[in-house]
Amino acid sequence: MxxxxxxxxxxxxxxxxxxxxxxxxxxxxxxxxxxxASLASGLAxxxxxxxxxxxTQHPDVVRWTLGEWIHIGTLQLDWxxxxxxxxxxxxxxxxxxxxxxxxxxxxxxxxDVRFKSDLKxxxxxxxxxxxxxxAMMILVSGDSYLMLFVGWEGVGLCSFLLIGFWYExxxxxxxxxANSNAAKKAMIANRIGDFGFLIASFLMFWGFGSLQFDQVFxxxxxxxASNPGxxxxxxxxxxxxxxxxxxxxxxxxxxxxxMAGPTPVSALIHAATMVTAxxxxxxxxxxxxxxxxxxxxxxxxxxxxxALFAATIAVGQYDIKKVLAYSTISQLGFMVAGVGxxxxxxGMFHLVTHAFFKALLFLSAGSIILGMERGHHHLAHIHHExxxxxxxxxxxxxxxxxxxxxxxxRNMGGLRKTMxxxxxxxxxxxxxxxxxxxxxxxxxxxxILANAFxxxxxxxxxxLTIAAFFTxxxxxxxxxxxxxxxxxxxxxAHAEESPKVITVPLMVLAAxxxxxGALNYPGVDTLSNWLENTVQFIKPIEFQMNVAxxxxxxxxxxxxxxxxxxxxxxxxxxxxDPLKKMLGPIFTGMERKWFVDELYWxxxxxxxxxxxxxxxxxxxxxxxxxxxxxxVIAGTYNWLSNIALNRYVDQLGIDAxxxxxxxxxxxxASGLRRFQNGFVRxxxxxxxxxxxxxxxxxxxx
Amino acid sequence: MxxxxxxxxxxxxxxxxxxxxxxxxxxxxIIFMSIELMLNAANLAIVAFTxxxxxxxGQIFVFFVMTVAAAEVAVGLALIxxxxxxxxxxxxxxMNNLKG
Numbered sequence: 001m002x003x004x005x006x007x008x009x010x011x012x013x014x015x016x017x018x019x020x021x022x023x024x025x026x027x028x029x030x031x032x033x034x035x036x037a038s039l040a041s042g043l044a045x046x047x048x049x050x051x052x053x054x055x056t057q058h059p060d061v062v063r064w065t066l067g068e069w070i071h072i073g074t075l076q077l078d079w080x081x082x083x084x085x086x087x088x089x090x091x092x093x094x095x096x097x098x099x100x101x102x103x104x105x106x107x108x109x110x111x112d113v114r115f116k117s118d119l120k121x122x123x124x125x126x127x128x129x130x131x132x133x134x135a136m137m138i139l140v141s142g143d144s145y146l147m148l149f150v151g152w153e154g155v156g157l158c159s160f161l162l163i164g165f166w167y168e169x170x171x172x173x174x175x176x177x178a179n180s181n182a183a184k185k186a187m188i189a190n191r192i193g194d195f196g197f198l199i200a201s202f203l204m205f206w207g208f209g210s211l212q213f214d215q216v217f218x219x220x221x222x223x224x225a226s227n228p229g230x231x232x233x234x235x236x237x238x239x240x241x242x243x244x245x246x247x248x249x250x251x252x253x254x255x256x257x258x259m260a261g262p263t264p265v266s267a268l269i270h271a272a273t274m275v276t277a278x279x280x281x282x283x284x285x286x287x288x289x290x291x292x293x294x295x296x297x298x299x300x301x302x303x304x305x306x307a308l309f310a311a312t313i314a315v316g317q318y319d320i321k322k323v324l325a326y327s328t329i330s331q332l333g334f335m336v337a338g339v340g341x342x343x344x345x346x347g348m349f350h351l352v353t354h355a356f357f358k359a360l361l362f363l364s365a366g367s368i369i370l371g372m373e374r375g376h377h378h379l380a381h382i383h384h385e386x387x388x389x390x391x392x393x394x395x396x397x398x399x400x401x402x403x404x405x406x407x408x409x410r411n412m413g414g415l416r417k418t419m420x421x422x423x424x425x426x427x428x429x430x431x432x433x434x435x436x437x438x439x440x441x442x443x444x445x446x447x448i449l450a451n452a453f454x455x456x457x458x459x460x461x462x463x464l465t466i467a468a469f470f471t472x473x474x475x476x477x478x479x480x481x482x483x484x485x486x487x488x489x490x491x492x493a494h495a496e497e498s499p500k501v502i503t504v505p506l507m508v509l510a511a512x513x514x515x516x517g518a519l520n521y522p523g524v525d526t527l528s529n530w531l532e533n534t535v536q537f538i539k540p541i542e543f544q545m546n547v548a549x550x551x552x553x554x555x556x557x558x559x560x561x562x563x564x565x566x567x568x569x570x571x572x573x574x575x576x577d578p579l580k581k582m583l584g585p586i587f588t589g590m591e592r593k594w595f596v597d598e599l600y601w602x603x604x605x606x607x608x609x610x611x612x613x614x615x616x617x618x619x620x621x622x623x624x625x626x627x628x629x630x631x632v633i634a635g636t637y638n639w640l641s642n643i644a645l646n647r648y649v650d651q652l653g654i655d656a657x658x659x660x661x662x663x664x665x666x667x668x669a670s671g672l673r674r675f676q677n678g679f680v681r682x683x684x685x686x687x688x689x690x691x692x693x694x695x696x697x698x699x700x701x
Numbered sequence: 702m703x704x705x706x707x708x709x710x711x712x713x714x715x716x717x718x719x720x721x722x723x724x725x726x727x728x729x730x731i732i733f734m735s736i737e738l739m740l741n742a743a744n745l746a747i748v749a750f751t752x753x754x755x756x757x758x759g760q761i762f763v764f765f766v767m768t769v770a771a772a773e774v775a776v777g778l779a780l781i782x783x784x785x786x787x788x789x790x791x792x793x794x795x796m797n798n799l800k801g
Contacts, residue, residue, distance in 0.1 A: 676799070676800060677797060677800055678796075678797030678798060678799040678800030679793070679794070679796075679797055680793075680796070680799070681723060681724050681725075681732075681793065683799075684723055684724060685724050688720055688724075
């Protein structure tokens with residue numbers, strides 16, 4: 001029994017959900033809106049599960065064509081859903097994690113829209129979220145690079161919309177354009193990546209004559225032999241696309257800023273699903289990459305360097321979500337390095353487990369932030385009672401007078417007692433991310449490391465191992481800072497645990513984070529075998545005990561160091577980070593993201609602004625406006641109209657002619673009027689003369 | 702018998718005298734008389750020609766002309782009286798109201 005005919009419904013269900021909420025949302029309560037959106041995503045998950053079930057009986061790729069799309073000349077593309085083991089893996093992750101996050105978001109946005117005093121925006125959030133699921137499903141199920149690109153752009157749009165969800169304020173709710181600037185930054189950075197993707201697609205169509213996956217991959221070996229430069233160019237341009245969407249060096253700068261979006265967005269789009277699209281793209285294009293080892297190495301190197309680079313930045317961050325954002329970039333680096341090395345199964349494995357534990361971490365961070373917000377409001381309420389009724393109005397708005405950052409870890413501390421459920425969930429996520437046995441992250445990360453080690457990518461292996469060390473360190477630092485010690489802010493002391501609608505999805509994710517490794521235990525290799533049906537280049541890797549021991553050992557050492565620095569002697573309120581005392585300027589570098597943003601400003605953006613100024617002031621204003629329009633066009637026109645046409649043609653020609661006629665008529669008339677002297681006898685004389693003339697004519701003719 | 706050319710010549714002389722009188726004289730009464738002169742010059746020519754052609758229509762026509770001339774004089778005199786009443790003058794030089 002197969003269910004392949006259901007394939008289009010992975011897109012239709014979210015679209016139906018978003019249309020329902022879009023059209024009828026005004027009459028729905030928050031619960032109904034949330035339920036519709038979650039159901040839409042949940043049904044997509046059910047369909048995905050049915051597709052996986054169908055594939056277990058029929059492991060070959062199934063293409064389900066919905067209709068003709070583009071048929072121009074030799075470009076023959078249909079709107080086809082591709083159901084194979086790779087795409088269904090992504091579908092399961094997207095809709096599964098997506099559904100949990102939808103449910104979580106019902107609770108999260110309920111409070112978020114109240115803290116930010118805009119209840120109407122609740123519905124909009126779920127419309128966007130459903131739209132994202134639909135776009136992501138198109139991305140993973142597309143049967144051609146162009147259809148993939150449609151989804152690719154769709155998720156980019158949703159990312160933009162959701163980062164700028166609170167577009168008229170900054171992350172602390174103050175009026176500012178910070179959030180919308182973050183959205184623009186994401187859009188622009190992705191646009192650069194999309195440019196690479198597009199160029200790659202054009203080259204592909206030029207070289208292969210098709211954009212359909214199978215047709216491209218079939219020709220790949222032949223073209224690689226006859227025209228290796230072309231494939232290298234295609235793979236490297238695709239890599240630009242990957243660095244944009246998956247936030248790799250050099251285009252990673254947008255992802256930390258993307259934390260301006262609500263936390264469920266950070267979890268769903270900017271950790272679990274959308275940013276992994278690049279990894280999916282490389283895996284999907286495996287047939288191209290395996291033909292160009294040099295490109296593979298570059299991809300792996302970009303991933304590994306990003307992994308280490310972002311991990312060091314994460315160490316210096318104070319914002320709980322920023323740490324996770326850099327951690328995400330770092331982990332994406334792991335995945336990209338994995339798929340770059342040709343360890344496609346390992347990369348995808350890490351993608352899946354990372355989706356579990358990073359979504360868990362982000363959502364738990366969201367829960368912490370909400371708890372801090374609650375504590376802060378609670379605090380305002382206490383102050384309100386203390387101050388009495390006289391200053392009622394002032395203290396009511398007093399909650400917003402003090403700038404309080406609920407996401408700043410320096411305001412937290414001791415949350416273990418006030419938010420115990422979140423603490424345990426966060427701990428599970430942390431252990432999974434740090435790669436501690438037997439959590440999911442251990443298995444997937446280890447598989448990538450083992451690949452790097454056994455395939456002889458020594459540099460990449462060490463880069464990733466050091467990155468893993470930092471990963472464990474910054475996660476340890478976060479745990480100690482957030483949950484242990486004493487509250488450094490009254491809000492942390494009054495923080496409250498989140499409701500069930502928030503914690504239950506977290507528990508599911510936590511369970512997945514613990515057990516996710518079972519997907520691909522070494523020796524069993526469920527996921528590798530599953531993916532091998534689609535990606536034929538998967539080499540089974542033996543479990544490397546020494547690699548596992550080194551990485552786990554380093555992780556434990558890192559956690560120990562973090563305990564030594566942050567756990568042994570907890571940070572006091574207002575105290576400087578102990579690592580900053582030790583490392584000084586190096587820590588400042590980590591804290592300030594190694595000045596990459598400043599570098600980009602100095603190298604690209606300021607130059608861009610200069611060029612813009614040049615274009616605006618010199619080209620547009622001075623040349624185009626002042627010279628061309630004013631002098632050339634307006635001047636010529638004025639000359640023509642004033643001098644040539646007015647003075648010569650009009651005044652001297654037409655005017656003179658008609659004035660002449662008038663003058664002549666006047667002169668003639670004033671001459672003739674002398675005959676009209678009123679004396680009858682002079683008229684009679686003319687009559688007489690006339691008669692004489694006529695008679696004379698008649699007589700003498 | 703007097704030849705017809707003499708009649709016609711006389712008629713022409715009379716007509717010319719009449720026309721010049723109309724053009725030159727200032728007195729409306731004289732002008733009327735000059736007009737009569739012209740009419741009668743025409744009458745004379747008509748009568749002379751009818752004598753030669755031996756037809757009656759011209760003779761009858763002369764009577765019509767005389768009648769019209771009489772009526773015209775009556776109307777003309779009435780006009781002169783009316784003009785005199787308003788202008789207290791019948792000098793033809795004062796009557797240039799048609800001047801453009």
